[in-house]
Amino acid sequence: MKIPRFGVEEWLNVWENDARYDIAGSSIASFTLEEIIGIDGTSPNEFYDRIIKKKMDYGWIEGSPQFKQEVSKLYKHMPPENILQTNGATGANLLAFYALIERGDHVIAMHPTYQQLYDIPRSMGAEVTFWEIDEEHEWIPNIEELKRLIRPDTKMICLNNANNPTGTVLDEEMLMQIVEIAASVGAYVLVDEVYKPLDPNVHIPSIVDLYDKGIATNSLSKTYSVPGVRVGWTASNREIANVFRKYRDYTMICAGVFDDYLAVHTLKNKEAILRRNQDIVYTNLALLKEWVNNETRVSLVFPKAVSTSFIKLNIPVDVEEFCIDLLKTKGVLLVPGNRFDVPGHARLGYCTHTHILEKGLAELSSYLKQYH
Template identity: 65%
Template sequence: MKIAGFGVEEWLNKWEKSATYDISQSTISSMTMAEALALDGNDGASFYDLLNSQKMNYGWIEGSPDFKAEVSKLYKHVDPDNVLQTNGATGANHLALYALVEPGDHVISEYPSYQQLYDIPKSLGAEVDFWHIREDKDWYPDIAELKSLIRPDTKLICLNNANNPTGTLLDEAFLKQVVALAEEVGAYVLVDEVYLPLDHPENFTSIVDLYDKGIATNSLSKTYSMPGIRVGWTASNHELADRFRKYRDYTMICCGVFNDLMATYILKHRDKVLARNRQLVLNNLNIYKDWIDSEPRASVVMPQAVSTSFPKLDIPEDIESFCVQLLQEQGVLLVPGSRFDMPGHVRLGYCADEATLKEGLKRLSEFLRQYD
């Protein structure tokens, strides 16, 4: 099996620890343990009471009943038994693709999007067609293009909602059109749903609440600001969950006792987490908008209070060279758009802490002045 290098991860693995002002990430500013434990109003006493009574064995293999119950509350029609805990959303995506895709299958993947969603199917021997998103259409895909791509033998459609790196959200009406086309040929629809719009979360609809053959993957890494515990999940119908179980046994045993407990604790306090993150995102989005308005060499299709964005930079040189020089001279880290096969753009994560964002944008502007 051959697979392309994972462009974003290779870039971050090489450079992120060198950054002073990291505005490349798509996580909403990660919580410290102290912040997380303060959610119960008693400095984590409820969490530690549970933790101190646990043996550090394998724990619940698929995720504890409490974890499954909390995840199922995020959806309208998902039974807790159909939730499977994974090693982040990357583990969830890998599990679903590994379980479903066979050599010769036809897969349609939104492009650009999270690289797993097209390069893993390719590596498994599938024929992958790209369903393009375009900047002049506000990074929205065209349903007519999907109609032209879909075939009687299409096995799977892969989406990223909201999209990484652009932050574009696909609304319910659009998703229903996708579902209608998928139903015609019996295709599955896999949607990576790690980004929730925090200005109007009610505008988000999960694919599993629209389609029986829909598969939702998610995690606590982005919207819930806890990437350090590496907990994600798949949510699906019962038939798919049973299929995933078999393949899951070959890819992981468990996420660990501590991680499961912390994930459940975060989900039980999700209203407080989302309130914290809504304030941060909306505040930083205003800072970001002001910067875009004042920076002549940057333009962007604004995300809908989603923690990732994809601005275009008007510079006369290779975007990767620019990003390396920016890091080395200003300490500011971005992800070059070439890592998403979109040179000329950068992924800018505006949901770092406010001080990092402000200083990072200031230094980015100072660096851009050399081209004036």
């Protein structure tokens, strides 16, 4: 199986540890272990007393009953038995492709997006057609274009809602149109839902609440601020879940006793986490807007309270060259847009800790002055 290098992950693997001001990521300011344990007032001693006598065996293979129950609450009508625990959302996406995509299948993928959502199907021999989004239209896809792209043999439509890197949100009306198009040919719709809009006025339903052949993947890494717990999941109908079970046995055994336990604790306290993260998103988004409005060489289609943004840089050099030199001279880390096939842009993860964002933006402004 041949597959291209994973642009974003390769970039972060090389440069992330050199950053003083990491404003490249798309998670909302990660908790320390002490912070997430104490989110509901639990002390570290109380937490460890509950788990310290547990056997470090394989635990619950598909995720504990408590985990499945907590995840099922995220959807309208999702039986816990249809939830399968995975190694992050990347593991969930891989499982879906491994189980459903075969050589010769036709797959439609929004683009730009998380590279995994199109290059894994390609590596499996699928024909992948891009449903392009562009900045001129505020990164909103054209539903008429999807109607032109769909084929009788289309096996799956792959989406990232909200979108990484642009922060674009597909609302319920557009999702329903996508479902109608997919249903006309019997295609699956896989939606990576790791980015939840934290604007209380923006309600985005999960694909599994709209479509029987919808597949939702998610994790605790982005919206819930615990990427160090490598726990994600698939949510689907029972028939799809049973197919996934067979292929899951070949890709992982379990997430681990400790990870499952901490994942349950995190999900039980999701409301407190979302309140904390909503404050971070709104505080930092206001800072980002002010900064962009004062930067003549930067423009941005602002995200709707989603933790990732994609700035356009008016600079006379290659964006990757720019990002490397920015990191080496100022300690500021961005992800160059060519890693998403969009040169001249960069992913700016504005939902890091506020003091890091403030300092990172100040240093980025200082660096941009050389082009004035």
